[in-house]
Amino acid sequence: MTPVDFSLLCNAALLLLAPVAVAIAAARPAAWRAIYLVSLVLTFTMAGSSIAFALSGAPASSEIFPLGIPWIGAHFREDMLSAVFLAVVNLGAAGASFYAIGYGKHEAAPGRVLPFYPLFIAAMNLVILSDDAFSFLLSWEFMSLTSWALVMAHHRSETNRHAGYVYIVMASFGTLALLLAFGLLAGPEGNYAFETMRGTAPAAAIGWLVLLLVLLGAGSKAGIVPLHVWLPLAHPAAPSHVSALMSGVMTKVAIYAVIRIIFDLAGAPEWWHGMVVLVLGGITAAIGVLHALMEHDLKRLLAYHTIENIGIIFIGLGLAMAFQANGMGAAAALSLTAALFHVFNHSLFKSLLFFGSGAVLNATGERDMEHLGGLIHRMPQTAFAFLIGCAAISALPPLNGFVSEWMTFQAILLSPSLPQWGLRLAVPATGALLALSAALAAACFVKAFGVSFLGRARSPAAARANETDIWSRTAMLIWAGLCLLFGLFPALAIDALGPAVQSLLNSRLPAQAEIPWFLLVPIAGSRSSYDGLLVFMFITASVLLSVAVIHLLASRAVRRGPIWDCGFPNPTPLAQYSAGSFAQPIRRVFGTLVFRAREKVAMPPPGDMAPAHFDVDIHDLAWEKIYVPVAAGIEFTAGRLNGLQFLTIRRYLTLVFLALVALLLVLAIWT
Amino acid sequence: MDLIVDYSLQGVQMLLVVTAAPALTGLVRKVKARLMRRAGPPILQPYRDLARLMRKEAVIAANASWLFRAVPYLVFAATWVAAALVPTFATGLPFSWTADLIAIIALLGSARFLLALAGMDVGTSFGGIGSSREMLIASLAEPAMMMIIFVLALIAGSTQLSTIAEFMLSTEAGLRVSLGLALVALIMVAIAENARIPVDNPATHLELTMVHEAMVLEYSGRHLGLIELSASLKLLLYVSLIACVFAPWGLAPMQSGLLSWLIGIGTWLLKLAVAAFALALFETSIAKMRVFRVPEFLGAAFMLGLLGALLEFVLAGF
Numbered sequence: 001m002t003p004v005d006f007s008l009l010c011n012a013a014l015l016l017l018a019p020v021a022v023a024i025a026a027a028r029p030a031a032w033r034a035i036y037l038v039s040l041v042l043t044f045t046m047a048g049s050s051i052a053f054a055l056s057g058a059p060a061s062s063e064i065f066p067l068g069i070p071w072i073g074a075h076f077r078e079d080m081l082s083a084v085f086l087a088v089v090n091l092g093a094a095g096a097s098f099y100a101i102g103y104g105k106h107e108a109a110p111g112r113v114l115p116f117y118p119l120f121i122a123a124m125n126l127v128i129l130s131d132d133a134f135s136f137l138l139s140w141e142f143m144s145l146t147s148w149a150l151v152m153a154h155h156r157s158e159t160n161r162h163a164g165y166v167y168i169v170m171a172s173f174g175t176l177a178l179l180l181a182f183g184l185l186a187g188p189e190g191n192y193a194f195e196t197m198r199g200t201a202p203a204a205a206i207g208w209l210v211l212l213l214v215l216l217g218a219g220s221k222a223g224i225v226p227l228h229v230w231l232p233l234a235h236p237a238a239p240s241h242v243s244a245l246m247s248g249v250m251t252k253v254a255i256y257a258v259i260r261i262i263f264d265l266a267g268a269p270e271w272w273h274g275m276v277v278l279v280l281g282g283i284t285a286a287i288g289v290l291h292a293l294m295e296h297d298l299k300r301l302l303a304y305h306t307i308e309n310i311g312i313i314f315i316g317l318g319l320a321m322a323f324q325a326n327g328m329g330a331a332a333a334l335s336l337t338a339a340l341f342h343v344f345n346h347s348l349f350k351s352l353l354f355f356g357s358g359a360v361l362n363a364t365g366e367r368d369m370e371h372l373g374g375l376i377h378r379m380p381q382t383a384f385a386f387l388i389g390c391a392a393i394s395a396l397p398p399l400n401g402f403v404s405e406w407m408t409f410q411a412i413l414l415s416p417s418l419p420q421w422g423l424r425l426a427v428p429a430t431g432a433l434l435a436l437s438a439a440l441a442a443a444c445f446v447k448a449f450g451v452s453f454l455g456r457a458r459s460p461a462a463a464r465a466n467e468t469d470i471w472s473r474t475a476m477l478i479w480a481g482l483c484l485l486f487g488l489f490p491a492l493a494i495d496a497l498g499p500a501v502q503s504l505l506n507s508r509l510p511a512q513a514e515i516p517w518f519l520l521v522p523i524a525g526s527r528s529s530y531d532g533l534l535v536f537m538f539i540t541a542s543v544l545l546s547v548a549v550i551h552l553l554a555s556r557a558v559r560r561g562p563i564w565d566c567g568f569p570n571p572t573p574l575a576q577y578s579a580g581s582f583a584q585p586i587r588r589v590f591g592t593l594v595f596r597a598r599e600k601v602a603m604p605p606p607g608d609m610a611p612a613h614f615d616v617d618i619h620d621l622a623w624e625k626i627y628v629p630v631a632a633g634i635e636f637t638a639g640r641l642n643g644l645q646f647l648t649i650r651r652y653l654t655l656v657f658l659a660l661v662a663l664l665l666v667l668a669i670w671t
Numbered sequence: 672m673d674l675i676v677d678y679s680l681q682g683v684q685m686l687l688v689v690t691a692a693p694a695l696t697g698l699v700r701k702v703k704a705r706l707m708r709r710a711g712p713p714i715l716q717p718y719r720d721l722a723r724l725m726r727k728e729a730v731i732a733a734n735a736s737w738l739f740r741a742v743p744y745l746v747f748a749a750t751w752v753a754a755a756l757v758p759t760f761a762t763g764l765p766f767s768w769t770a771d772l773i774a775i776i777a778l779l780g781s782a783r784f785l786l787a788l789a790g791m792d793v794g795t796s797f798g799g800i801g802s803s804r805e806m807l808i809a810s811l812a813e814p815a816m817m818m819i820i821f822v823l824a825l826i827a828g829s830t831q832l833s834t835i836a837e838f839m840l841s842t843e844a845g846l847r848v849s850l851g852l853a854l855v856a857l858i859m860v861a862i863a864e865n866a867r868i869p870v871d872n873p874a875t876h877l878e879l880t881m882v883h884e885a886m887v888l889e890y891s892g893r894h895l896g897l898i899e900l901s902a903s904l905k906l907l908l909y910v911s912l913i914a915c916v917f918a919p920w921g922l923a924p925m926q927s928g929l930l931s932w933l934i935g936i937g938t939w940l941l942k943l944a945v946a947a948f949a950l951a952l953f954e955t956s957i958a959k960m961r962v963f964r965v966p967e968f969l970g971a972a973f974m975l976g977l978l979g980a981l982l983e984f985v986l987a988g989f
Contacts, residue, residue: 170956285785366712373794375876376736387738387788396781409817413824428821428980432973435817436810442780442805446787450802455794456734519768528771528830533753535770535778550893557728557892558740564732564889565795577791577799585807589966624961 003053004078007086007129010046012041013520014122018115025111031103034109039118047090047126054083055261057499066252068134072192075131080500081264082128085256085339087496089128092249092347093121095479099355100241100470106362112153113239122243124253133182133192137175139235140257144171144221147250151234152244161231164401170220170230177217178257181210185265187636194265201267204471211273215280217346221254225284231307234290238300238368240358243299247306255313256665262321263336264502271325271418275426280431285311287622289440290594293447293586294618296579297367298357301448302350305393308437309346311340312408315430319411320505322423329507331414334522337509338407340497345400345486349392352479356386359468360452363552364461369579371459372452378465382423383453383654390445392483395438398536400486405438406530410522440586447582456573465504488533489518580616588615595619673926677765680932683756684764685755687936688911692754692903693717695910695943702951717903720803724896732793732889742789743890743897748899749782754908758915762833764949771830772820774926775912776813779864779905782957783809786898790886801886804962811969816975822853823916825983832912848985852979854917859972860908863900863965868954870901870965874901882962889956907943914942 001009021035060079067074077088089230100117107113123143130136152164184206185197197467202210220227233263237245262269288307295301316339349622360375360381375381392399395406412434415427437611458465467473486493502508512520519531550556591597602613647655696715731739753775756767770778774914783805790802824830826847827838838844863870866883873883887898915922921938923931960968 009949067834341771372904374734376738376792377734379738391781391784394780394784395777396784397770397777402774402777406773406777410830413830416987425981426986428977431817431821432814432977435814439780439806439810439813442784444811446784446791450788450791453740454736454788454792525768526774526834527828527829529768530770530771530774534766535774536754538752539745539748540765540770542751543744545895546744546747553726554725555893559728559730560733561730562729562733563793563795564891565793565797566888573794573837575796576794576801577796582799582803585803585962586810588963589807589811592718636810 002063002078003049003058003083004061004063004076004129005047006049007078007125007128008063008076010042011122011125011129013042014125017042017118021114021118022111025114028113032104032107032114035662036097036100036104037116038100039121040094042405043090043121047087050078050083050086050090051496052434053078054080054087054496054499062131064662068132068138072132072134074135074194075176075193076129076135077194078129080503081256081259084497084500085128085252085343086125088252088344088347089121089124089249092252092351094126095355095475096241096245096249096353098478098516099244099358099472099475102469102473102475103239103241103355103362105356105469107239108294109153112155113150113242114150114329115224116146116192117242118152119241120150124250124336127253128256131194132196133186133194134547137179137182137311138295139378140178141175141252141254144168145533146240147242147246150238153239153242154237156535157237159233160237161520163230163237165229167234170227171237174217174220174227177213177220181213181217181261183642184210184213197265199503204270207266207270209271210266211262211269211276214266215277216257218254218261219280222251222258222310222314223284223288224280225307226288226626228284228307229451229620229623229627232300233297235303235306236297240299240354240361240491243303243358244351247303247354248347250308251310252347252515255317255339255343257308258317258506263324269321269325271322271420271423273599274318274320274322274325275423276318277314278430279426279648281316281318282430283309283310283311284308284314285437286440287311287439287594289444289618290590291588292593293440293444293583294341294591294597296361298369298371298372298448298452299354299367301369301533302353302357303443305441305444306346306350308441309342309350309393311437312405312434313342313346315339315409316408316648318344318410318430319415319427322418322427323411323414323494324505326418326420328414328508329416331411331417332505333507333509334407334414335411336410336501336505337494337497338404338510341407341490341493342404344493345404345483347391347550348482348486349389349401352385352389352476353393354482355472355476355479356382357390359472360465361466363465364459366459366461369451372455372456372457372462373459373464373573373576374457376453378462379467381473382468382476385473385480387449388450388480388483392487394442394444394445394527397530397534398484398487398539400490403487403530403532405434407522408434412526414523415530443586446581451577451579451582455485455576458573459577488536490520490532491515491518494520591618594621596621672931673936674765678927680761681755681764681766684761685758687759688904688907689751689752689900691943692900692907694719695907696903698944699906699951699954702948703955704832707953708953716781717770717899721896723842723902724899725874725893727892729892729894731891732931735793735889738888739789739792740894742743742785743894743901746782746786747897747901747904749778749785750904750908753782754911755780757831757908757911758836758922759911760921760939761923761925761936762836762915763922764833767833767834768831771931772823772832773830773837775832775908775958776816776820779908780809780813782901786886789890793889795889797885801882801884801888804882805886808969810963811862811966812972815856815860815969815973815976818973819853822849822983823864825980826850830907835909836915836922837924838926839916840922847983849979849982850917852912852975852982854974855917856975856979857913859911859968859975863969865906865909869957870968871962872959887978910946911939914939914946918942
């Protein structure tokens with residue numbers, strides 16, 4: 001059986017799982033575990049087979065079914081690029097399913113989640129497997145709709161309904177943009193199969209229109225600024241394992257669409273296309289992390305960090321386009337490998353972090369960090385796994401997030417050899433933005449972990465929290481282990497990405513696995529190298545040495561006492577530093593510019609016993625300056641057009657006549 | 672045989688940095704005291720402090736978690752490894768290729784991340800204020816550091832410190848304005864990262880202006896000793912970094928003899944002493960700034976780095 005047949009078969013099984021789930025939810029609600037178990041098995045097999053295919057470097061396998069548009073049929077194809085993304089999607093889905101085997105028992109209405117869950121996974125797989133515009137768009141829309149249904153699973157809450165509404169509007173807009181992009185690529189003959197699109201290079205004007213439409217269509221799904229507004233609303237609204245899928249995996253399907261269209265279908269990119277993507281990526285990363293810092297809701301914070309990481313991935317893609325346009329194959333390969341590796345890494349740690357936030361949500365009923373605290377004592381294993389995830393997403397060595405950001409930095413440092421001045425100036429600036437967002441991400445995760453898991457409990461619910469179930473814990477610990485594994489042995493992933501990069505750019509990074517000690521040498525040993533394994537071993541050895549020396553030769557006595565705090569121990573946990581106070585210095589520095597943040601202090605007059613009030617006013621400028629006016633414009637136009645419903649028959653006839661004349665005129669001028 | 676020499680050299684460097692670090696702190700304190708017309712503690716005082724702290728029992732808050740006890744060791748280990756990877760007396764040590772400049776800075780970032788978490792572990796307002804401000808300063812220093820790395824990579828074609836040092840030793844480097852800008856920027860970043868005046872005051876307690884000291888307020892005994900040793904190591908790391916990039920004279924090249932290693936160690940100690948004098952002089956002649964002036968300070972460092980990069984571009988363009 002060819003790889004594409006195998007993947008399609010597994011997806012057919014996932015699609016068939018939905019009616020089973022409906023039946024189970026109706027007849028035997030106790031059997032919901034079976035759905036997640038079967039999803040786990042199917043996705044894990046698919047992940048394994050696509051990894052094996054990606055490593056084999058075999059030629060692409062394809063399949064045509066007599067479905068869809070009659071004269072084209074439905075094309076499906078699995079090549080190196082789709083194999084990489086299938087592995088990311090299915091590994092993420094396997095993790096979410098494993099976690100859900102335990103987490104699902106907290107679901108109040110399993111009938112609203114179970115049927116859509118396998119459909120959503122299958123839809124994401126089908127987007128990646130599609131090889132013609134019609135199947136692609138159909139699967140894309142199916143993916144949007146199933147994930148929308150999952151967002152609306154808890155539809156009784158007003159905020160979730162609002163999130164679902166914003167999401168469905170943005171998703172429809174994105175599909176429209178992609179539809180137009182494929183229309184332009186297909187040309188007047190209507191070559192909707194990707195095979196024929198690959199053969200014909202579009203004109204320059206069409207090229208940039210396609211880029212714009214792809215950035216609008218796939219970018220709105222990925223969450224690039226300013227199309228990101230739906231993401232922090234919709235991702236947290238879904239149940240936590242679905243949040244992990246949406247944030248960790250579905251955004252990657254959008255990245256896949258960008259790579260597929262720009263690098264594969266649309267022909268050679270111009271250098272300034274790369275610059276547009278690069279600058280957008282830098283802005284997205286910085287804005288995403290600043291929003292995350294202002295956020296007190298744990299799941300929304302994670303969703304904003306997805307925006308940041310999408311920005312980092314786009315920086316890598318933009319660099320790859322710029323280098324490729326200038327014929328610098330090795331540098332382009334480094335950038336694209338860095339971007340793809342970050343895609344994989346982000347799917348690992350973002351899933352892990354959403355699993356952790358789900359565990360916290362179940363244990364305490366709280367998503368607001370200001371009501372958490374001290375969970376490291378009550379939930380030690382969750383806290384440990386979450387800490388690994390926090391360190392990985394903050395790009396700290398020796399974990400995996402650092403390796404892909406380090407590779408992106410190395411690609412940025414190659415930019416001086418680019419001939420265009422625009423790029424020479426834009427790339428270092430983007431590098432500074434990348435460094436800024438990495439450092440701010442570390443600050444944000446000190447806040448997230450420090451306020452939620454450390455300190456003293458800020459609410460009775462947090463003080464009473466209990467460790468989560470064994471399935472969820474195991475899933476989190478395995479994913480934390482994967483974050484460490486790919487930090488110590490990045491060569492495993494980088495070499496697996498080689499064939500995909502080779503197929504897109506005709507060049508790839510040198511194989512890393514043969515270098516002794518798992519050293520990572522992207523360009524040349526004298527230029528830069530990094531060895532996560534040795535760093536980890538040195539740190540472990542130093543820790544053991546210092547512990548041994550101090551405990552044997554000096555002192556090992558410990559006395560527990562009350563909190564010192566310079567002699568002013570604050571009696572109430574509410575006097576601790578909170579999430580808001582932690583972010584205050586950063587808000588003072590960046591907030592006035594980015595959010596128009598204003599602090600209002602209302603002090604009662606002397607003698608008055610009323611409490612003082614402190615308010616912070618934060619504006620999302622993208623929402624207020626772009627979405628609100630556009631919505632108002634649509635509202636206004638719709639209100640005006642409403643009058644057309646109540647005309648007399650004579651006026652309707654006149655309208656029809658005028659429309660006919662106008663159309664004939666257009667036709668006459670056109671030909 | 673060569674291999675054994677190589678590895679023992681690396682071992683010598685690891686021992687050297689950890690033994691020299693408290694003396695550097697002691698020297699800075701001594702010079703500062705003399706400049707203020709005080710006698711000051713002896714230069715070896717930090718060693719005595721460390722020995723005393725190590726022997727004492729550690730008093731820990733009742734609600735401190737395992738993280739609180741693990742962090743001092745982790746911070747010390749990460750800082751030590753980072754300091755051992757910066758060339759001090761010789762280039763091309765066997766493990767110098769383990770991490771380039773970006774990775775060394777990121778390792779320090781890991782240490783800071785853990786220390787900031789430890790500051791929040793007990794749940795006090797002092798710890799929180801320290802962590803919050805430390806992360807603010809770090810997030811402003813990192814883009815500036817990236818620009819400096821960019822300038823260095825632009826000139827030397829590498830981020831590997833051994834390669835950069837060898838390039839700077841060669842005649843190709845010459846005097847460049849962009850290098851001067853990068854040097855000033857790096858010194859500013861180093862001052863901020865090491866919590867020195869004017870960004871932070873390592874000598875204060877019981878003041879709302881303190882950053883680093885507030886974060887580690889709950890520590891005592893051996894834990895505090897390790898954190899103080901890490902702080903000294905970090906100062907030594909930055910001095911060695913500046914010395915190896917901007918004043919690489921005396922660095923023993925790869926595969927050289929005992930004499931050049933001894934010269935290397937001698938010149939390195941001399942450079943440390945000069946840096947200690949300069950730092951003390953600078954700290955006594957300037958007042959601490961408000962915490963919200965720090966963004967301007969580090970913004971200036973960033974602009975200097977950017978200017979250096981642009982200058983290098985312009986010069987390369989013609």
